[in-house]
Amino acid sequence: MSKETQAKTLRELDTSARHASKIGFWAALVALIGAIGYIVSVPLQIFKVVTPLQDSIIAFVFSLIIATPFLIAMLALHYTVPAEKKFWTHAAVAFAVIYTTYNTLNYVVQLTTVIPAGFSWTFDNQQGTVGALSLLNQTPHSLFWDVDGLGYVFLNLATLFAFPVFKKYGLQHWMRAFFLANGLITPLFVISYFSPTFSVPILLLGGIPWAITVPGCLLLLAIFFRRNYAFHQIKQG
Structure with a gap:
């Protein structure tokens, strides 16, 4: 390969990484907004600040905002790491696809079919509204409850497989820590979703650790993409 060809290839890789970083920054930022919105919805439900239907709308809308941007x-992360680390990001993307598919399906069903029909649930009435759409209502230990829980398990696995790509110093040191921590809380998350009983x-x-690790991962990822974009912008002149 000639020097001219090598230089052209490197420029193309820099351009690809720059574009991926720009898109990744906005995607991580939108997912972060979704995560914060969902976290806010939890105390609204626990303390009955809004009606069950209103809280369901808030929770599902913000949860839906997380899914595709996270993927x-x-x-974008896959396209910004060196070739020798792409196995880890490829696996992370695969798990993110499963999470996005499961949870997008669930939230669309809840927002367009279940909630408009007036179906909901509370901690006092975990069976939820009884009727023709009870099977679709995401109540504790229901069909879509399990789908939702599995989806978040795969989100956690995505961060667990992605953490090795980050370096052990600077910003990436914190990214390694948060991505790993989010993967390691999976057993707590499984208990929260699939234990025989459900309560506050x-x-x-599982909710408190998640409320720390997921926003932390997304915030650090957004900063990482922002810095990476600036680096490639300067590099290309």
Whole structure:
């Protein structure tokens, strides 16, 4: 390969990484907004600040906002890491696809079919509204509850497989820590979703760590993409 060809290839790689970083930044930022919105919806439900239907709308809308942007952010990460690390990001993208598919399906069903029909649930009435759409209502231990829980397990696996690509110093040191921590809380998350009984303490067992690790991952990822974009912008002159 001639020097001219090598230089052209490097420029193309820089351009690809720059574009991926720009898109990844916005995707991570949107997913972060979704995560914060969902976290806010939890105390609204626990303390009955809004009606069950209103809280469901808030929770599902913001949860829906996380899914696809998270997938795009993982895909962008895949295109910004060296070739020798792409196995890890490829696996992360695969898990993110499963998460996005499961949870997008769930939230669209809840927002367009279940909630408009007036179906909901509360901690006092975990069976939820009884009727023709009860099967679709995401109540504790229901069909779509399990789908939702599995989706978040795959989100956690995505961050667990992605953490090795980050370096052990600077910003990436913190990214390694948060991505790994989010993967390691998966057992707590599984208990929260799939334990035989469901209550506020069980919800918080997995919910509190998630409320720290997921926003942390997304915030650091957005900063990472922003810095990476600036680096390639300067590099290309």
